[in-house]
Amino acid sequence: MRILFAAFILAGFAMTASATEEPDFETVASEGPIEVRQYEPIIVAETEVTGTMREASGSGFRVLADYIFGNNTARSEIAMTAPVTRTRSSKIDMTAPVTRSMSYNGNWTVSFTMPSKWTMETLPVPNNPAVTIREVPGELLATIRFSGAGQMEVHRQKQAELEDWIAEHGYEITGPARYAGYDAPWKPSPLRRNEVLIPVEQTGPAR
Known part of the structure; x- marks a missing residue:
């Protein structure tokens, strides 16, 4: 089944892409607005929601925002000291982009990329069982x-354009x-950054 990732507005948070960490990558090829990038491994927090694309955007974002802004419990306690302390919650910074995808059962999976300073061992555990943490391996994306x-x-028009480029360039x-x-929704549409990303592998000489 085709998976669709969509732009997700960072509603309610006064920030821009320039102030927000993005996943690390190396550009290995480029032509105009098209790039092939080698991405580093990332960790995502995600949740599955139902409804239309617009409904899923709102409900999924709220669940994940709740997690990163405090509804989480530290993975371990600090014990055998005086006093004994327990970390009950931790704030996690936002990153960009935020993505969503259609699950195989027809629901939507909304994902936040975790900031690079966190690891699977140090990320706080979500209090809400609807939120899962997952490590994504590095990958090559057109x-x-x-x-x-x-x-x-x-997005679909741009996807078709990108697929044609992929087929023609090895x-x-x-x-x-x-x-x-x-970008946040209040940014003027002509200035907003959108992308279509497609996983690829190189099968022949680049042209």
């Missing part, structure tokens, strides 16, 4: 960048397309 309000039909698609957005 991407296309564009501006606008992030409407689904535009790469093979290895996974479903992802849609990503980086």
